[in-house]
Amino acid sequence: MAPNPIRPSAVLQGPVFETKIEQVGDHEMLLNLGPQHPSTHGVLRVVLKLDGEVITEAVPDMGYLHRGVEKLAEHRTYPMNIVLSDRNDYLSAMNNNWAFCLAVEKLLKVEIPLRAEYLRVIVGELNRVASHMVFYGTFGIDIGAFTPFLHAFGRDREEILDLFEEMCGARITYNYIRVGGVMLDAPEGWTHRVLQFVERMKPRLVEYDKLLTKNPIFIDRTIGVGLLSAEQAVDLGVTGPILRASGVSLDLRRDHPYGAYNDFQFDVPLGKQGDCYDRFLVRRLEITESLKIVEQACRKFPDGPVMGKVLKMYRPPAGEVYAQVDGPRGWLGSYIVSDGTEKPYRHHIRPPSFINLQALSEIVKGWKMADVVAILGSLDFVLGEVDR
Amino acid sequence: MKSALDSLQLLRRHKVVGGELVLTSVDFFVDWARKSSIWPLTFGLACCAIEMMAAYASRYDFDRLGVFPRPTPRQADLLIISGTVVKKMAPAIETLYNQMPEPRFVISMGACSNCGGPYYDSYSVCKGIDKVIPVDIYIPGCPPRPEALQTAVFALQKKIDRYWDAGKRVANPSKPTNEVLKEINVAALKARDA
Ligand code: SF4
Numbered sequence: 001m002a003p004n005p006i007r008p009s010a011v012l013q014g015p016v017f018e019t020k021i022e023q024v025g026d027h028e029m030l031l032n033l034g035p036q037h038p039s040t041h042g043v044l045r046v047v048l049k050l051d052g053e054v055i056t057e058a059v060p061d062m063g064y065l066h067r068g069v070e071k072l073a074e075h076r077t078y079p080m081n082i083v084l085s086d087r088n089d090y091l092s093a094m095n096n097n098w099a100f101c102l103a104v105e106k107l108l109k110v111e112i113p114l115r116a117e118y119l120r121v122i123v124g125e126l127n128r129v130a131s132h133m134v135f136y137g138t139f140g141i142d143i144g145a146f147t148p149f150l151h152a153f154g155r156d157r158e159e160i161l162d163l164f165e166e167m168c169g170a171r172i173t174y175n176y177i178r179v180g181g182v183m184l185d186a187p188e189g190w191t192h193r194v195l196q197f198v199e200r201m202k203p204r205l206v207e208y209d210k211l212l213t214k215n216p217i218f219i220d221r222t223i224g225v226g227l228l229s230a231e232q233a234v235d236l237g238v239t240g241p242i243l244r245a246s247g248v249s250l251d252l253r254r255d256h257p258y259g260a261y262n263d264f265q266f267d268v269p270l271g272k273q274g275d276c277y278d279r280f281l282v283r284r285l286e287i288t289e290s291l292k293i294v295e296q297a298c299r300k301f302p303d304g305p306v307m308g309k310v311l312k313m314y315r316p317p318a319g320e321v322y323a324q325v326d327g328p329r330g331w332l333g334s335y336i337v338s339d340g341t342e343k344p345y346r347h348h349i350r351p352p353s354f355i356n357l358q359a360l361s362e363i364v365k366g367w368k369m370a371d372v373v374a375i376l377g378s379l380d381f382v383l384g385e386v387d388r
Numbered sequence: 389m390k391s392a393l394d395s396l397q398l399l400r401r402h403k404v405v406g407g408e409l410v411l412t413s414v415d416f417f418v419d420w421a422r423k424s425s426i427w428p429l430t431f432g433l434a435c436c437a438i439e440m441m442a443a444y445a446s447r448y449d450f451d452r453l454g455v456f457p458r459p460t461p462r463q464a465d466l467l468i469i470s471g472t473v474v475k476k477m478a479p480a481i482e483t484l485y486n487q488m489p490e491p492r493f494v495i496s497m498g499a500c501s502n503c504g505g506p507y508y509d510s511y512s513v514c515k516g517i518d519k520v521i522p523v524d525i526y527i528p529g530c531p532p533r534p535e536a537l538q539t540a541v542f543a544l545q546k547k548i549d550r551y552w553d554a555g556k557r558v559a560n561p562s563k564p565t566n567e568v569l570k571e572i573n574v575a576a577l578k579a580r581d582a
Binding site for chain 1: 429431432433434435437438439441442445446447448449461471472474476477480484506507509510511512513530531533
């Protein structure tokens with residue numbers, strides 16, 4: 001067989017792709033998507049096998065952002081590890097902080113003051129909104145609509161970042177949730193400004209729906225595309241909005257509440273058939289639900305300290321622990337083995353995006369080349385978390 | 389209209405029939421065009437890329453600086469290294485750099501691409517993008533704010549303006565003789581009447 005001229009030479013490396021190449025028939029073609037591609041949302045590479053326009057196989061190749069976080073954790077003390085956790089899923093750094101701190105707190109058995117719990121819920125939910133806004137904007141760009149990006153990313157997300165900046169001084173990497181509580185109390189009038197933001201968002205969400213949710217071109221490109229059935233989703237271990245879009249009602253915040261989630265009323269939006277549109281819609285509705293939680297938390301905001309009784313230099317007792325939160329992308333877990341020193345013996349992260357990415361090769365099979373971009377966008381993964 | 393450029397004596401204006409004649413050196417003109425439309429490659433690596441995207445979005449609006457992201461290296465002048473460069477990615481970045489047409493510029497955004505940042509002791513991280521490709525501007529921060537990226541763009545504009553082909557530029561374009569001006573006037577009159 002004559003060599004396929006379009007085959008990228010880099011594909012020749014690595015055991016996975018050597019076997020792939022042998023299977024390429026005469027009318028088949030290998031296409032390399034990434035690692036630099038505007039719609040892979042980072043440095044993911046996907047090798048696609050095409051039969052004409054139709055995808056017969058897709059193999060994601062990761063590791064272009066592998067920073068060795070789990071190994072580094074063994075050389076960092078616990079407070080230093082919170083800094084690293086910020087940078088795993090940089091779109092929802094607060095939830096990453098939370099998962100790590102939750103695990104250490106389980107080992108240390110500390111009491112968290114109620115005010116700190118409420119602050120965690122507020123910042124966690126605001127961060128979820130910010131993360132879904134990034135999704136809303138970039139998914140629009142993938143489909144071909146640029147305006148939603150300017151509304152969601154450029155205007156509304158910046159307002160959330162302003163609130164965070166006022167609170168802890170950072171825009172993306174906060175290091176705000178600490179073991180035992182939170183770093184700083186909310187500045188004066190902060191909850192009032194958060195409530196003002198929630199009020200401002202209400203008419204804007206109607207605008208969001210006009211721009212994308214009810215846009216006929218957008219609907220044509222996403223409804224019925226990239227189906228993932230509920231059984232498949234459960235089998236693959238998919239969590240978060242992607243699982244709920246397939247119709248499985250599972251949300252850690254409601255089913256196994258952590259923090260102060262027991263105190264709030266909210267719905268868990270569900271999709272019907274698990275296509276790209278459902279995955280989009282679930283996230284869009286989650287913005288509304290999160291704002292509802294934020295509103296309730298700000299109205300009931302209790303007084304008191306924001307830090308529990310934790311030593312500056314803590315040494316958790318020997319043992320192992322697993323704790324997880326429901327982040328914007330799914331179950332975000334932290335598994336820590338402690339040997340009684342100030343550094344973890346082992347820190348394993350359960351990144352939701354990594355496990356959700358498994359669904360990619362299942363979903364794209366049989367769809368056209370143009371749908372790949374929609375499907376990739378609808379999975380909403382963060383490569384920092386996939387590769388760690 | 390007098391501009392700052394006149395005071396630098398980089399261009400001279402002459403009144404001719406039907407308008408104005410501006411004389412300058414080609415080097416200056418090319419640099420001026422080059423620095424006013426720096427097109428970066430749409431290429432994000434890690435957390436810093438989110439701040440880079442924020443810079444392209446409505447609040448910081450880089451379009452007004454002529455900075456407009458292009459998705460292919462063939463059309464790009466600027467490569468913004470926004471995030472952690474790991475050893476697996478470094479060859480791909482080198483390829484991207486080599487695919488860009490000259491003159492090309494590189495901004496290293498954030499602690500990671502400057503020196504490894506929070507991952508300075510990691511086994512898989514390349515300790516600084518300048519080990520792979522040459523860098524023009526370094527931005528400190530983890531992540532740098534969009535304003536910092538904006539300052540870097542200004543610094544790059546200055547660099548293109550002042551240093552890019554220093555020595556080649558004629559600082560004081562020569563004055564045209566009266567005969568030449570007369571010829572131009574005659575041609576302009578003809579063009580007007582035609
Ligand atoms: S410098 Fe900081 S924010 Fe930027 S990529 Fe590195 S870790 Fe992320």
